[in-house]
Structure formats: structure tokens, C-alpha cells
Amino acid sequence: MYIVKRILIMLLTIWVIASLTFLIMKFIPGDPFASDADVLPEEVLQNIRAKYNLDEPIAVQYVLYMKDLVTFDLGFSIQSETRSVNSIIADGAPASALLGLQALIIALALGLLLGIVAALNHNKLLDYASMFIAIIGISVPSFILAPLLIKYFAVEWGMLPVASWGTWQHSILPTLALAATPLAVIARFMRSSMLEVTNQNYIKTADAKGLSKTKLVIRHGIRNAILPVISFIGPLFVSLITGTFVIEKIFAIPGIGRYFVDSIFNRDYPVIMGTTIFFSVLLVLTLFIIDISYRYIDPRIKLTSGGE
Amino acid sequence: MLERLLEVNNLEVIFKTYGGEVQAVRDVSFHVDKGEILAIVGESGSGKSVTVQSIMGLIPTPPGKIKNGEVLLEGQDLLKLSKREMQKVKGSKISMVFQDPMTSLNPTMKVGKQIAESITTHQNIKGQEAKERAIDMIRRVGISNPAERYEQYPHEFSGGMRQRIMIAIALACHPKVLLADEPTTALDVTIQAQVLDLMKNLKDDMDTSIILITHDLGVVAETAERVAVMYGGIIVETAPVNELFNNPKHPYTWGLLESIPDIDVADKKRLVPIEGAPPDLFSPPKGCPFAPRCKYAMDVCVEEMPPAFSIDNGHEAKCWLNDSRSPALKELVAAGRQLS
Numbered sequence: 001m002y003i004v005k006r007i008l009i010m011l012l013t014i015w016v017i018a019s020l021t022f023l024i025m026k027f028i029p030g031d032p033f034a035s036d037a038d039v040l041p042e043e044v045l046q047n048i049r050a051k052y053n054l055d056e057p058i059a060v061q062y063v064l065y066m067k068d069l070v071t072f073d074l075g076f077s078i079q080s081e082t083r084s085v086n087s088i089i090a091d092g093a094p095a096s097a098l099l100g101l102q103a104l105i106i107a108l109a110l111g112l113l114l115g116i117v118a119a120l121n122h123n124k125l126l127d128y129a130s131m132f133i134a135i136i137g138i139s140v141p142s143f144i145l146a147p148l149l150i151k152y153f154a155v156e157w158g159m160l161p162v163a164s165w166g167t168w169q170h171s172i173l174p175t176l177a178l179a180a181t182p183l184a185v186i187a188r189f190m191r192s193s194m195l196e197v198t199n200q201n202y203i204k205t206a207d208a209k210g211l212s213k214t215k216l217v218i219r220h221g222i223r224n225a226i227l228p229v230i231s232f233i234g235p236l237f238v239s240l241i242t243g244t245f246v247i248e249k250i251f252a253i254p255g256i257g258r259y260f261v262d263s264i265f266n267r268d269y270p271v272i273m274g275t276t277i278f279f280s281v282l283l284v285l286t287l288f289i290i291d292i293s294y295r296y297i298d299p300r301i302k303l304t305s306g307g308e
Numbered sequence: 309m310l311e312r313l314l315e316v317n318n319l320e321v322i323f324k325t326y327g328g329e330v331q332a333v334r335d336v337s338f339h340v341d342k343g344e345i346l347a348i349v350g351e352s353g354s355g356k357s358v359t360v361q362s363i364m365g366l367i368p369t370p371p372g373k374i375k376n377g378e379v380l381l382e383g384q385d386l387l388k389l390s391k392r393e394m395q396k397v398k399g400s401k402i403s404m405v406f407q408d409p410m411t412s413l414n415p416t417m418k419v420g421k422q423i424a425e426s427i428t429t430h431q432n433i434k435g436q437e438a439k440e441r442a443i444d445m446i447r448r449v450g451i452s453n454p455a456e457r458y459e460q461y462p463h464e465f466s467g468g469m470r471q472r473i474m475i476a477i478a479l480a481c482h483p484k485v486l487l488a489d490e491p492t493t494a495l496d497v498t499i500q501a502q503v504l505d506l507m508k509n510l511k512d513d514m515d516t517s518i519i520l521i522t523h524d525l526g527v528v529a530e531t532a533e534r535v536a537v538m539y540g541g542i543i544v545e546t547a548p549v550n551e552l553f554n555n556p557k558h559p560y561t562w563g564l565l566e567s568i569p570d571i572d573v574a575d576k577k578r579l580v581p582i583e584g585a586p587p588d589l590f591s592p593p594k595g596c597p598f599a600p601r602c603k604y605a606m607d608v609c610v611e612e613m614p615p616a617f618s619i620d621n622g623h624e625a626k627c628w629l630n631d632s633r634s635p636a637l638k639e640l641v642a643a644g645r646q647l648s
Contacts (some may be wrong), residue, residue, distance in 0.1 A: 047612060210429055219425075220414050300461065
């Protein structure tokens with residue numbers, strides 16, 4: 001019952017996002033052929049517009065688009081008319097997803113570790129060292145970190161390839177550049193969560209049982225401290241696997257990150273819609289999975305369809 | 309002669325803070341015999357919790373520090389043990405029940421596991437057998453359907469039930485001493501009596517001694533065999549429970565007994581408070597800590613810490629009034645001091 005209700009709400013959410021995006025997109029001044037207006041004769045432009053239904057009223061365009069959407073047809077890109085939006089996403093998503101997944105794993109593993117180490121050594125050298133790394137991770141933007149990584153690891157020391165995509169070595173530098181900020185955010189979050197848990201009474205109870213420090217930290221500390229961290233892994237996961245404009249541009253990675261930005265500049269309506277819907281579907285799905293999994297992670301949470 | 313089980317001698321505990329050094333426990337000595345219930349009473353900040361937490365090695369260091377003293381459990385000084393050796397003592401020979409059952413259990417761990425954990429840590433028992441032992445403990449603390457309850461989480465238990473689980477955890481390894489830090493303060497009055505009865509019964513079954521911390525003199529009268537009254541980081545009076553209620557020898561104890569509200573409401577008497585505030589433990593007075601609030605304070609009280617005067621068998625009071633040289637109370641009244 002709960003799951004059925006959630007799925008209906010998810011569909012509704014996606015429909016609202018698609019509709020709002022469509023409306024807002026149409027209000028952006030200009031159209032995909034603005035730059036061709038000086039070159040091409042008026043009649044030709046008219047024909048091209050007609051081809052993409054751009055001559056119809058917005059309401060009609062909306063209905064036509066929604067009709068295609070329910071059959072999972074996202075239409076053709078206006079910019080490169082031989083490619084369907086479906087194929088653009090299908091081609092670019094794997095590289096972006098792989099990169100994002102690697103970055104997420106690194107960010108989680110190192111971020112949690114740093115946070116835990118910092119909390120266990122509260123106000124000692126290791127704490128300050130961990131938080132120093134975290135502050136750097138948060139404050140250095142990826143467009144600075146990425147060129148620095150390339151300069152040293154690729155150019156000066158020649159350890160890794162400079163850019164492009166192919167072998168796993170190619171993915172190391174972009175993964176690091178992409179992971180830095182989420183790693184730092186997770187580390188700081190885990191540290192404060194862990195510090196809070198360490199002061200809880202049940203830790204004292206466990207200590208009074210005569211547990212070893214390791215068992216105390218793992219069984220009673222981390223298990224409870226990680227709960228609040230899980231809730232923001234969802235949105236983080238989606239934003240990482242859908243690619244990033246900056247990192248993919250710098251490392252010349254054939255992902256979909258750039259379409260999110262380029263499509264807006266080009267007023268490439270089908271691509272704007274396609275990438276937005278792709279992103280929101282992933283986000284809504286991930287949040288759903290996180291909510292469901294909470295039931296197994298935190299015994300206090302029961303899934304009900306409300307009012308119970 | 310009763311067998312002496314736990315002996316605390318000259319315990320001093322301080323806490324370093326930005327404001328200075330808090331002398332939370334100053335030269336505290338007491339003992340517990342085998343199978344005995346000792347109550348430690350005193351107001352907030354008198355050092356009772358710090359005292360028992362030092363016995364368990366639960367004082368966070370820093371900021372806390374055990375400056376001096378010894379804690380002898382069957383002759384072995386627990387303060388000299390290494391962390392690892394102390395882990396073997398904690399939960400097996402000495403265990404503890406805390407004040408707030410609502411927050412003292414791990415919310416994401418099955419209560420049965422939390423009991424079994426205590427067993428597997430200290431005894432060479434694993435898996436199914438530990439589980440059976442835990443279920444048996446749940447039954448012994450008076451919870452029905454123990455096997456079912458084993459699988460539940462703390463949020464599925466009421467406050468009183470959780471405190472029973474805490475007691476099950478503490479007694480799972482049949483400890484020699486149970487430290488109970490205000491175990492009933494957070495509970496309803498009706499549940500309080502049940503939990504106290506349970507502790508008393510299990511104590512007899514398992515031949516455990518109990519140190520019961522409380523500020524409720526009703527609980528003391530009902531449960532304890534001996535009482536230590538703490539004030540300002542020292543024990544001001546120790547006595548068998550009847551002796552303390554019938555023949556108290558320290559003005560602070562008098563104040564405590566006077567301030568118990570009368571059950572006879574028709575009387576509508578005002579409650580009798582102890583005027584004044586507890587001493588500043590950043591710089592405790594060199595004399596008796598109670599002197600500034602004491603109606604009978606003499607010059608010597610401010611100047612010099614009174615020694616423990618032995619009143620009777622097992623009854624000691626740190627008050628100069630018990631010195632043979634001190635004037636009798638009547639004379640103090642005659643000298644213009646007010647007696648209530």
C-alpha cells in the first residue's frame with residue numbers, strides 16, 4: 001500500500017517537474033534558430049519551425065510533447081538533428097555514471113573514515129588534520145583542483161593520462177577532482193554526528209559493559225552516527241552520476257554533463273527537457289530507495305501511508 | 309564480621325575546566341560489605357555520581373582526573389589497573405545501572421543483543437547459548453514473553469521496562485557489585501517501587517552488593533541497609549539506615565530529614581528548606597563545606613575540616629558538634645543562635 005502510494009506520488013512529481021520546466025523553458029527569450037535568422041530566408045525558417053511544432057501555440061506544443069513523453073520518446077535534438085535525445089542520454093550516461101559512482105565510493109569511504117577518525121580524536125592533532133583536509137575540499141572549487149591534478153600527476157610526473165576517456169587510468173584524476181567536495185562534506189557531517197553519538201548515554205552503557213574500544217565504536221557508535229549521513233547520500237548520488245559540466249569539460253569526458261548546460265544556451269528544447277526529466281527521474285527513484293532502505297537501517301522507522 | 313567487598317579510600321576527583329579546577333570529590337572513603345545495600349544520598353553536585361563513576365572508570369579523562377585514592381575490590385586496586393584489565397572488570401565484577409532508561413539503551417540494537425553482548429564479552433559463551441542466557445535474564449527481570457522481547461528494539465519498551473532491561477544487562481554476568489545511579493529518578497512512582505523491589509530480589513538471588521545513589525530519602529529508608537550522606541564533595545555522615553533516621557548527628561542530615569514534605573496535607577505547613585546555596589567547588593572552603601548554611605556553625609567549623617567522629621558502631625559524622633569539647637546544642641541556643 002505504502003509503495004503503491006509512493007509510486008503514484010513519484011509519477012505526479014515527475015509530471016509537475018516536466019510541466020514547470022516546459023513552461024519556464026518557453027519563457028526564455030529567443031529560439032533555437034535565432035543565430036540563423038540573418039542567414040536563412042524567412043520561408044525556410046518558417047518551415048524549420050513548423051517541423052519542430054514551434055509554430056503551434058504553447059498549449060498545443062505541451063500536449064504534443066507530453067504525448068511523446070508517455071511513450072518514453074524524448075524527441076530529436078534540434079542542434080544535431082540526427083541524434084535523438086534518448087540516444088544522447090544513452091551514449092553519455094554510462095561514462096558519467098561510472099565516473100560519478102567511483103567518486104561517490106571514494107567520497108564515502110574516505111569521508112566517513114576522516115569523520116570518524118576526527119571525532120574519535122576530538123580536539124587532537126588528527127582531528128585538526130582531518131578537518132583541515134575537509135576545509136580544503138570544500139573551499140577549493142573543482143575547476144581549480146582539476147587543472148592542479150593534471151599539472152602534477154599528468155604533466156610533471158607523467159603518472160597518469162592528461163585527459164579523455166578509455167582505460168581506468170583515465171578515470172583516476174577526474175574521479176579525485178569530482179570526489180573532493182562531497183568527501184569533505186561527508187567528513188564534516190560524519191564528524192559532528194559521531195561526536196553527538198559519543199556523548200549519548202547508551203555509549204556509556206556500552207562502555208560500562210566492558211566492551212573494547214573497537215567494538216564500542218563500531219557496534220554502538222558508527223551504526224548510530226551514520227543514520228543522518230545516509231539521508232543526503234541520495235541527492236549526492238544523483239548529482240554525481242548525472243555528470244558535471246566542469247569536470248567533464250576539463251578532462252574531455254564524453255558524458256552528459258555538458259548537455260545540461262549547452263542545451264540551455266542553444267535553446268535546444270528537447271535536450272533541455274530530456275536531461276531535466278532524466279535527472280528528476282533518477283532523483284525521485286533514489287530518494288524512494290533511500291526511504292525504503294531506512295526501514296532496514298533504523299528500526300525506529302516504520303513505513304506507513306500516513307494517518308496511522 | 310561481614311566480608312568487606314569494596315573499599316574506597318581517600319578518593320579525590322577533579323575536573324579541569326576553563327574556569328579552573330572543580331574539586332568534585334574530596335577525600336571520600338567508604339566501604340560496602342558482601343550482600344549489602346549502601347545508599348549514597350546528597351543533592352545535585354554533591355559528588356555522588358562522580359564517586360561511583362570513578363569506581364567504574366567512567367570519568368572522561370580529560371577533563372576529569374582521579375587525583376588520589378584507591379578503590380579496592382576484594383583487595384585489588386581498580387585505579388591501578390590498565391584500561392584493558394579494567395575492561396575485564398567492568399560489566400563482569402562491577403556493573404552499573406544509569407539514571408535515564410530512555411536514552412541508556414542503544415536505539416538501533418535489539419535489546420536481547422544488548423544483554424547477550426554483556427555475556428559474550430566476559431564469559432566464554434557464544435551464539436545460541438548466549439541468547440538463551442539473555443532470554444533467561446529478560447525473564448528474571450520480570451518481563452513476560454522473553455523470547456519475543458529479545459527480538460525487539462528499545463523504542464518498543466516503556467521506561468520502566470527499559471530500566472528492567474538495563475538491570476538485566478548489568479546483572480547478566482552476576483557482578484559482585486551493582487552501582488545504581490539514581491535508577492528510579494526518571495520513573496513513575498508506582499514503577500519506582502517495582503524496580504526497587506526487583507533490584508532487591510535479584511540482589512538476594514545473585515548475592516550481589518548494591519551501591520544505590522539517590523536523593524530520595526524515601527527510597528533510602530525502604531531499600532538501603534547503610535547510608536552515606538554526601539555534601540560538597542565529602543561524605544558528611546555514614547550510618548546504618550535506622551540510626552541515620554532516628555539519631556542523625558550532622559546538621560545537614562537534620563536539614564534533609566526536616567525538608568521531607570509531610571504526607572499530612574491538612575497540616576498545610578510550609579516546606580522547610582535548607583537556606584543558602586551549596587559550596588563553590590572551584591574553591592571549596594577549608595573548613596566544613598556546610599558551615600556557611602549551618603545554624604550551629606562555630607568558629608572552628610569555618611577554620612578546620614572536621615574529622616570523622618565515631619558516634620556508635622558504624623556511625624560516623626564529620627561535624628565538630630560531636631567533639632567532646634563542643635558546647636551542647638542547648639548552650640548554642642542560649643548564646644543567641646536560633647534553633648528551628
